[in-house]
Amino acid sequence: MINWKVILNIAKTHLLTKMKSTVTAGLGVTFGIAAYITLVSFMTGLNQMLDDLILNQTPHIHLYNEIEPSAKQPVAKYSEFENALNVVHSIRPKRSQKKIHNALPILNYLKKDKNVRGATPQLRAQIFYLSGSIELGGNLVGVDIMEEVRLSNIQDNIVEGTPEALKNNDNGILLGAGLAKKMSLTVGDRVQISTVAGDIFPLKIIGIYQSGIAEIDNIQSFSNLKTVQRILGEAENFVTDINIKLFKITEAPAMAEVLQRQFEIKATDINEANAQFETGSSIRNMITYAVSITLLIVAGFGIYNILNMLIYEKMKDIAILKATGFSGRDVQLIFMSQAMIIGIVGGIFGLLIGFGLSVLIDNVAFETEALPTIKTFPVNYKAMYYIIGFTFALISTFIAGYLPSNKAKRIDPVRIIRGT
Amino acid sequence: MGLVLETKNINKHFHKPKDFHVLKDISFGVQEGEFVSIMGKSGCGKSTLLYILSTMDTDYTGELYLGDELITGKPQQELSRIRNMHIGFVFQFHYLLSEFSVLENVMLPAKKLAEKSHAEIKHDALEKLKMLHIEHLAEQRASRISGGEKQRVAIARALINNPAILMGDEPTGNLDSHNSENVFTIFKRLTEEQGLSLLVVTHDEDFAKRTNRIIQMEDGRIIS
Numbered sequence: 078m079i080n081w082k083v084i085l086n087i088a089k090t091h092l093l094t095k096m097k098s099t100v101t102a103g104l105g106v107t108f109g110i111a112a113y114i115t116l117v118s119f120m121t122g123l124n125q126m127l128d129d130l131i132l133n134q135t136p137h138i139h140l141y142n143e144i145e146p147s148a149k150q151p152v153a154k155y156s157e158f159e160n161a162l163n164v165v166h167s168i169r170p171k172r173s174q175k176k177i178h179n180a181l182p183i184l185n186y187l188k189k190d191k192n193v194r195g196a197t198p199q200l201r202a203q204i205f206y207l208s209g210s211i212e213l214g215g216n217l218v219g220v221d222i223m224e225e226v227r228l229s230n231i232q233d234n235i236v237e238g239t240p241e242a243l244k245n246n247d248n249g250i251l252l253g254a255g256l257a258k259k260m261s262l263t264v265g266d267r268v269q270i271s272t273v274a275g276d277i278f279p280l281k282i283i284g285i286y287q288s289g290i291a292e293i294d295n296i297q298s299f300s301n302l303k304t305v306q307r308i309l310g311e312a313e314n315f316v317t318d319i320n321i322k323l324f325k326i327t328e329a330p331a332m333a334e335v336l337q338r339q340f341e342i343k344a345t346d347i348n349e350a351n352a353q354f355e356t357g358s359s360i361r362n363m364i365t366y367a368v369s370i371t372l373l374i375v376a377g378f379g380i381y382n383i384l385n386m387l388i389y390e391k392m393k394d395i396a397i398l399k400a401t402g403f404s405g406r407d408v409q410l411i412f413m414s415q416a417m418i419i420g421i422v423g424g425i426f427g428l429l430i431g432f433g434l435s436v437l438i439d440n441v442a443f444e445t446e447a448l449p450t451i452k453t454f455p456v457n458y459k460a461m462y463y464i465i466g467f468t469f470a471l472i473s474t475f476i477a478g479y480l481p482s483n484k485a486k487r488i489d490p491v492r493i494i495r496g497t
Numbered sequence: 498m499g500l501v502l503e504t505k506n507i508n509k510h511f512h513k514p515k516d517f518h519v520l521k522d523i524s525f526g527v528q529e530g531e532f533v534s535i536m537g538k539s540g541c542g543k544s545t546l547l548y549i550l551s552t553m554d555t556d557y558t559g560e561l562y563l564g565d566e567l568i569t570g571k572p573q574q575e576l577s578r579i580r581n582m583h584i585g586f587v588f589q590f591h592y593l594l595s596e597f598s599v600l601e602n603v604m605l606p607a608k609k610l611a612e613k614s615h616a617e618i619k620h621d622a623l624e625k626l627k628m629l630h631i632e633h634l635a636e637q638r639a640s641r642i643s644g645g646e647k648q649r650v651a652i653a654r655a656l657i658n659n660p661a662i663l664m665g666d667e668p669t670g671n672l673d674s675h676n677s678e679n680v681f682t683i684f685k686r687l688t689e690e691q692g693l694s695l696l697v698v699t700h701d702e703d704f705a706k707r708t709n710r711i712i713q714m715e716d717g718r719i720i721s
């Protein structure tokens with residue numbers, strides 16, 4: 078039977094009469110937890126932002142036709158040369174293989190798959206932007222704009238104009254920000270584009286697109302799929318890319334492989350495309366946890382030291398308690414409670430300070446050309462981190478308190494009372 | 498009248514620094530309401546015996562009974578409870594918890610026992626303090642009172658759970674004659690008025706002579 082009221086009362090008295098040590102030990106925990114919360118919120122905020130920046134622009138699976146030389150050269154089809162050694166020099170890919178042959182059936186098939194959140198067709202065309210006497214090379218991507226808005230973060234990157242405006246305009250273009258700047262064009266202006274074949278079309282700028290990645294913004298614009306098909310003089314089934322979003326990103330590699338075999342098409346999944354990117358995230362996480370754990374270990378040693386000192390000072394008290402009927406376990410609980418009280422109070426202050434610092438960072442202006450949607454430093458407020466931080470505090474104080482309190486439990490009162 | 502405390506053939510050795518047979522065949526009993534004193538030269542084993550009787554030291558052979566109950570061999574957890582309920586102990590050096598008030602010191606063993614409400618415990622503690630004429634010190638910090646007063650607080654603490662027996666290891670050894678007399682009077686009153694059993698180690702011949710019985714020890718044996 079444990080009498081918590083008495084035990085906590087004694088623990089409290091010890092802590093209050095040793096206020097200085099208590100505060101020192103508590104501050105150690107506070108700093109450890111505050112540092113963890115601040116670091117983890119900021120670091121994962123950064124990770125999240127970079128994820129959004131790059132991953133959300135990348136489809137989970139990307140279907141396209143690679144331009145590559147046919148594996149089977151025509152000569153192999155002649156039965157006369159079946160057993161001969163055929164040597165073909167200077168193999169070149171056949172032109173215009175970029176079209177996905179059976180795009181519409183593939184799209185229909187994908188839309189019925191219950192793992193697929195959405196699949197959008199795209200038509201990438203090489204074009205020139207004409208500005209006075211200058212020709213700027215670039216891409217025009219024909220998209221189903223409303224589906225793109227649903228499945229990707231393209232909306233965040235439309236810095237002027239709206240996706241609806243593009244949808245409602247058969248001759249509209251969402252111009253890359255870098256291009257707009259180079260050609261001094263704004264929304265409402267017209268821009269001339271020329272196809273590789275040499276046909277010239279005027280398009281109306283209904284919006285500006287800025288992904289934050291200069292290489293893209295300097296060459297790429299968007300238009301409706303139909304518009305681009307018309308410009309190229311192609312039929313409605315002419316599609317060069319299909320982008321797929323899944324409900325579960327982890328299923329991407331397996332599904333990509335299946336699609337690649339089933340439709341004899343090139344299918345890349347997101348993990349393949351962003352393998353290096355993941356390493357960056359995990360290194361940032363490692364740094365966060367390494368720093369926090371180091372701080373908490375230091376805090377743990379602080380508590381360990383202070384409790385050891387306290388127990389040394391309180392030898393006589395421990396002997397008296399044991400002589401008057403407190404068991405070894407009671408004595409251990411008295412000192413354990415002190416450690417845990419330091420851990421809980423220090424931990425709560427740590428969470429509060431960590432939250433305060435996060436809010437502070439969150440409000441620091443951070444404006445950069447590259448990230449149009451970001452106005453302040455990114456911070457991730459996840460309840461999970463606060464739970465983890467507090468659990469950390471409890472575990473480290475528990476370990477730090479356990480060893481000294483176990484010593485107190487085993488102190489032999491007779492030896493202390495004898496004075497040897 | 499029955500025995501409150503009884504020992505049968507208690508032997509104890511210290512193993513360090515070398516084997517030392519400190520208690521030899523100790524067999525005796527204390528009657529209910531009896532006031533017994535133990536005398537003997539310094540180093541003859543009186544304190545060692547008292548620590549065994551108080552259940553704090555379990556490293557011995559032989560048997561220890563409290564009432565009819567065999568105490569020897571019980572687990573630590575239970576011994577703590579027995580100490581808490583049935584045994585009061587007063588040391589030569591008045592050990593009090595210096596950060597707590599006098600009243601809190603007295604109340605602590607009763608709070609541990611947790612058989613009474615806080616209010617009842619406080620009432621009992623004040624009663625004990627009143628009986629020892631130190632109720633005016635109740636709210637003082639234990640570190641701020643005199644040696645004689647501390648010893649009386651220690652006695653009040655030993656009595657708070659109404660133990661079957663009160664043991665003292667030279668409880669007056671550190672007090673002047675006035676305070677010693679005071680403590681003796683208290684003990685005497687406790688046996689006569691409340692029928693409490695007392696077992697007190699003392700060096701004071703006068704003190705011992707006024708008790709019901711003297712146990713003489715020499716070299717770890719009871720000689721009379």
Ligand SMILES: Nc1ncnc2c1ncn2[C@@H]1O[C@H](COP(=O)(O)OP(=O)(O)O)[C@@H](O)[C@H]1O
Binds near residue numbers: 541542
């Ligand atoms: N922990 C110990 N280890 C070895 N010898 C001890 C220990 N404690 C006491 N002694 C010895 O045991 C003998 C009895 O001690 P003690 O019971 O304190 O005597 P008393 O209280 O009668 O003066 C002494 O000779 C003392 O030196």
Ligand SMILES: [Mg+2]
Binds near residue numbers: 543544545
């Ligand atoms: Mg002694």
